Structures are given as C-alpha cells and as structure tokens.
Amino acid sequence: MKKIVAIFLCFFITVFVTRAQNSPTKDSASYEVKTPFSEKEYKTNKDFYRATSMGKSSNITIAKKIALNNAKAEIASLIKSSFKKTTEIFEKEVQVNNKAELEIRFEESQKEVVEQELSNITIVDEKSLRVQNLFEYWVCIEMPKKPIIDNFLKLSSANVSYDKVKYNEIFNQQSQNFDTGE
Numbered sequence: 001m002k003k004i005v006a007i008f009l010c011f012f013i014t015v016f017v018t019r020a021q022n023s024p025t026k027d028s029a030s031y032e033v034k035t036p037f038s039e040k041e042y043k044t045n046k047d048f049y050r051a052t053s054m055g056k057s058s059n060i061t062i063a064k065k066i067a068l069n070n071a072k073a074e075i076a077s078l079i080k081s082s083f084k085k086t087t088e089i090f091e092k093e094v095q096v097n098n099k100a101e102l103e104i105r106f107e108e109s110q111k112e113v114v115e116q117e118l119s120n121i122t123i124v125d126e127k128s129l130r131v132q133n134l135f136e137y138w139v140c141i142e143m144p145k146k147p148i149i150d151n152f153l154k155l156s157s158a159n160v161s162y163d164k165v166k167y168n169e170i171f172n173q174q175s176q177n178f179d180t181g182e
Contacts, residue, residue, distance in 0.1 A: 035052075035054075035138075036052070036054075036125075036127050036138040036140075037052040037124075037125060037127075037138060037140040038052070042124065042125070042140045044078060046145070046172075046175040046176050047144060047145060047146075047175075048142040048143065048144055048145060049075045049078050049079060049082075049142065049143045049145060049148075050075075050124065050140060050141065050142045050143075051070075051071040051072070051074035051075045051078070051140070051141055051142075052071065052138070052139070052140045053066075053067045053068075053070035053071035053074060053138075053139060054067055054070075054136055054137065054138045054139075055067030055068075055069075055070065055136075055137045055139075056131075056134050056135070056136050056137075057134065057135060058133060058134055058135070059135070060128060060135040060137065063128075063134075063135040063136065063137040064137045064139070066137075067137045067138065067139045068139060068141070071121075071139055071140070071141045072118050072121065072141070075118070075121070075141065075143055076114050076118060079110070079113075079114050079117075079148060080110060080114065082171070082174060082175070083106065083110045083152070083171075085174055086167065086170050086171045086174050087102075087103060087106050089170050089174070090162075090166065090167050090170050091103075093166070093170070094162070094163055094166055102162065105156060106156055109152055109155040109156035110152060112155055113148055113151045113152045113155060116151065117143060117147065117148050117151065118143075120143060120147070121141045121142065121143050122141065122142050122143070123139060123140070123141055124140040124141060124142050125139070125140045126138065126139045126140070127139075145175055149168060149171050149172075153167065153168060
C-alpha cells in the first residue's frame with residue numbers, strides 16, 4: 001500500500017511540476033509593451049525635429065544625461081539625413097558646376113549649424129520611473145526646423161554660391177514628407 005501511495009505521490013508531483021513549467025507566465029508569454037512618447041505628437045513633422053530616448057542608471061541625474069545625449073544624437077542624425085537628401089535632390093534639379101565642392105561646403109555648413117542649434121532644444125515631455133534599483137528617465141525633445149534651415153542657408157551662402165530659394169523649396173518639400181509618412 002505504501003508503494004502505491006508513493007507512486008501516486010511521485011506521479012502527481014511530476015504532473016504538477018511539468019504543468020507549472022509549461023504554463024505561460026508573464027516572463028515567457030508574448031505581450032506588447034507600450035513605450036512612453038510613441039504617439040504621433042512626439043514624432044518629427046514638417047515644423048519640428050523630435051526625438052525620444054531613455055536613459056537608465058542607479059543615479060537619476062546620470063539617467064537624464066544619457067537620455068538627453070541619445071536624443072540629441074538622434075536629432076543631429078535626422079538633420080544630417082534631411083540635408084543630405086535635400087542636397088542630392090538639389091543637385092539633380094539644378095545645374096551645378098562643381099558638385100564635389102558643393103557637397104563639401106554644404107557638409108561643413110551643416111555640421112556647424114547642428115552644433116549651434118543643438119543648444120536650442122526644448123523638452124517636450126519627460127517621465128521618471130523607478131524599476132527595481134534603477135531609474136529610467138524618458139525624454140522627448142524638439143527643435144524647430146525653420147531656424148536651422150535659415151542658419152544653414154546663411155552659412156552656406158558665404159561659402160559657395162547657389163540658388164538658396166530653390167534649396168529652401170526642396171528642403172520644405174522634404175519636411176512635408178514627414179507629415180505624409182513618405
């Protein structure tokens with residue numbers, strides 16, 4: 001009789017452990033995670049460059065610095081990409097004598113503008129979370145596009161002659177694409 005009870009006990013323990021291992025838990029199940037500032041109003045559009053980032057640290061100040069630095073790097077990348085695309089389209093649409101010189105001068109002006117303008121960011125929204133022993137700091141920053149292109153046109157026109165009106169037109173058309181999702 002003791003053998004039968006022991007076998008039944010082993011059987012139930014085995015079934016219980018096996019079921020517990022195979023049952024979905026929050027750690028193993030798939031589920032969607034909503035990140036802060038992922039809505040449309042936190043995205044780049046025709047008027048503003050926007051970036052969202054997160055920093056994590058045991059020190060809230062360091063978490064903020066990480067998030068802000070990453071968001072600034074993202075905005076700098078967006079600006080660089082915008083200018084590069086605009087310059088490529090500009091070169092195709094306008095007769096340019098020395099494309100290599102134009103590209104170099106535009107790149108120099110673009111770098112200078114980005115360095116100047118990154119100090120003019122505005123925090124759109126921020127959230128601080130405490131996750132176990134760490135701080136998560138989420139931030140969304142923005143920078144208006146108009147002063148950037150105005151500053152770029154002023155700087156680049158000192159370095160090389162080109163059709164500023166046409167370049168501005170193309171840049172504005174590219175900016176419209178952010179709102180249409182292109």
